[in-house]
Amino acid sequence: MDLSQLKRRSDFEWEIPQRGAMRVPAVIYASEALMREMDQKVYEQAVNVATLPGIVKASYAMPDAHWGYGFPIGGVAAFDPAEGGVVSAGGVGFDISCGVRCLHTGLARADVMAVQKELAEMLYYRIPAGVGSTGAIHLNETEMDAMLAGGAKWAVERGWGEAADLERTEERGQMPHAKPGNVSALAKKRQRDEMGTLGSGNHYLEVQEVTEVYDEAIARAFGLARGDIVVMIHCGSRGLGHQIGTEYLKRMAIAAPQHGIRLPDRELACAPIESDVGQDYLGAMRAAINCALANRQILTHLVRKVFADVLPQARLALLYDVSHNTCKVEEHRADGGTRRLYVHRKGATRAFGPGHPDIPEALRAAGQPVLIGGSMGTGSYVLAGTGESEARSFSSACHGAGRAMSRHQALRTWKGRQVIDALASRGIVVKSPSMRGVAEEAPEAYKDVSAVVDAADLAGLAKKVARVEPLVCIKG
Amino acid sequence: MPAPEHALNGRWEHYPHGADIGVRGFGATKAEAFEQAALALTAAVADPAAVEPREAVAIECEAPDDELLFAEWLNRLVYEMATRRMLFSRFAVRLEGTRLAGEARGEPVDSARHHPAVEVKGATYTTLRVAREDGGWVAQTVVDV
Structure with a gap:
């Protein structure tokens, strides 16, 4: 990114001053090194988001921001319905409520290493992953609607999990105000065989x-100590969310002129929150959030069954489940008062600071766990929300490493087998149905997740708590 | 990835987009550019040459303009790929104003033979473009994978 057009507010905060059609400034949180590597498109997209009606304070980009669709990935923007604020399908993304769930196991490294290959084989065999895979759960129309309204709570009621899981899931496992009736028959059909699949x-x-x-x-409060073994699951709302994203992107693009919204680019398609399209989307999007929560809950159940067979001494308790593609109604301080805002996080993680009432009681004093997925070779991070991020980014932080290289380029650089062998030599077992998929996801194709996490920490968006490194990786 | 010739005038290619893949089709006609871009869509998942065009699926869609119609065509293909668990390698498109009537031929996904790499979630409007170019047509957009 060309830094000459930005105003440096601090070592980790860069402002694009308000100009032209921008209603607010844009703010990017990153180190100078990350800024220089960052795609120029992030600049353009952060500026475009700042032109949308009803945007409050600023259009934000997190340290892992990269070129997205309309909104940058790693973008955060809040809108006020009382000021004509909008909701955008592109501001949430196709994979609605894609997120990360982290489970304790109570195990130590030696326990896993003694059965590492067997554990990997069993997880690979029992967790449906990859293109065209189907789950064992097939939902009829009534159950589909119950799932879309009930989320992880529905899954637990059906026997896929424990009541304690819900306390450790955002929205306590059930996104309110979901409208299964706003989800098309096509979206439901696309999901029929995809419950409990990784993607x-x-x-x-x-x-x-x-x-x-x-x-x-904070690690103690989260129940984490050096040498502990955890399980991390990264996936989203599967075909249902993708179809909802697709359909509402089109509806919003067509309806925008009727709402008097002039889009700098069609991909910014959005609708006033207080419009039929806007309300229809919100109901459908919340149903998709429930689908993602239910899906990660079912996957948790499948993982527990595998551990029960391979490492029966394990006790898989949920640390936390947090999404990074959402639009949620939240109260935030802005312009000297508290306002009810529609906060879009596209590839950004909610990061409530200590004391926030939406944090599970046992974790409340420590801050909300922020789960950051890295690439399969480098490791991932657990962070905690801070008090300062409320003023900085509507309590939001980064979500991952972000790609440094296109899939195309990765494919030309590595072979899947070569990646798997290289990781095996470092003690990491990777199982995947697709060698090409593994090559496209090669660790070196991603930016340095440590640099991203350090920037989030130093910018005050979230506090670094622990680093985790993979021993077994099941790639979809 | 080198673009194989699947039609006399048409060809397709991928172009990079940060985390995802751009699909682009060229053709003597707009319909042919749509068909070629569909091949690029398949190639984002697997090698189209390995996909037998055994079963036909009819596709009809409508949108207010060429670009939205093109994205809709790709999205209908994504939907058929996902719900039928198929891959497609031969396409026929007929355009009448704002309507498209097409056919996609392919076969069920066979992981051992097709080695599918990624699911396509949907066609975005990022870099979406349908236009005349060099005496022919180009149709392109980024697909989210």
Whole structure:
């Protein structure tokens, strides 16, 4: 990115001053090194978002921001319905409520290493992953609607999980105000056989070891210590969310002129919150959030069954489940008062600071766990929300490493087998139905997740708590 | 990835987009550019040459303009790929104003033979373009994978 057009507010905060059609400034949080590597498109997209009606304070981009669709990936924007604020399908993304769930296991490295290959084989065999895979759960129309209204709570009621899981899931496992009736028959059909599937692309399930603890007190509150084994699941709302995103993108693009919204680019398609399209989308999008929560809950159940067979001494308790593609109604301080805003996070993680009432009671004093997925070779991070991020980014932080290289280029650079062998030599077992998929997801195709997390920490968006590194990776 | 010739005048290619893949079709006609871009869509998942055009699926869609119609065509293909668990390798498109009537031929996904790499979530409007170019037509957009 050309930094000459930005105003440096601090070492980790860069402002694009308000100009032209911008209603607010844009703010990017990153180190100078990350800024220089960042795609120029992030600049353009952050500026475009700042032109949308009803936007409050600023259009934000997180340290892992990269070129998205309309909104940058790593983008955060809040809109006020009382000021003609909008909701945007592109501002949430196709994979609605894609997110990360982290489970304790109560195991140590030696326990896993003794059965590492067997555990990997069993997880790979029992967790449906990759293109065209189907789950064992097939929902009829009534159950589909019950799932879309009930989320993880529905899954637990059906026997896929424990009541305690819900306390550790955003929205306590059930997104309110979901409208299954706003979800098309096509979207429901697309989901019929996809419950309890991992998906493909950058989605994964990993068994990881806590290799570093940065904040002992918060780590203790989160139940994490060096040498602990955890399981991380990264996936979203599967075909249902993708179809809802697709359909509402088109509806919003067509309806925008009727609402008097002039889009700098069609991909910014949005609708006033207080419009039929806007309300229809919100109801459908919330149903998709429930679908993602239910899906990660079912996957958790499948993982528990595998551990029960392979490592019966394990006790898989949920640390936290947090999404990074959402639009949620939240109260935030802005312009000297508290306002009810529609906060879009596209590839950005909600990061409520200590004391926030939406954080599970046992974790409340420590701050909300922020789960950051890295690439399969480098490791992932657990962070905690801070008090300062409320003023900085509507309590939001980064979500991952972000790609440094296109899939195309990765494919020309590596072979899947070569990637798997290289990781095996470092003690990491990778299982995937697609060698090409593995090559496209090669660790070196991603930016340095440590640099992203450090920037989020130093910018005050979230506090670094622990680093985890994979021992087993199931790639979709 | 080198673009194989699947039609006399048409060809397709991928172009990079940060985390995702751009699909672009060239043709003597707009319909042919749509068909070629559909091949690029398949190639984002697997090698189209490995996909037998055994079963036909009819596709009809409508949108207010060429670009939205093109995105809709790709999205209908994404939907058929996902719900039928198929891959397609031969396409026929007929355009009448704002309507498209087409056919996609392919076969069920066979992981051992097709080695599918990624699911396509949907066609975005990023870099979406349908235009005349060099005496022919180009149709392109980024697909989210």
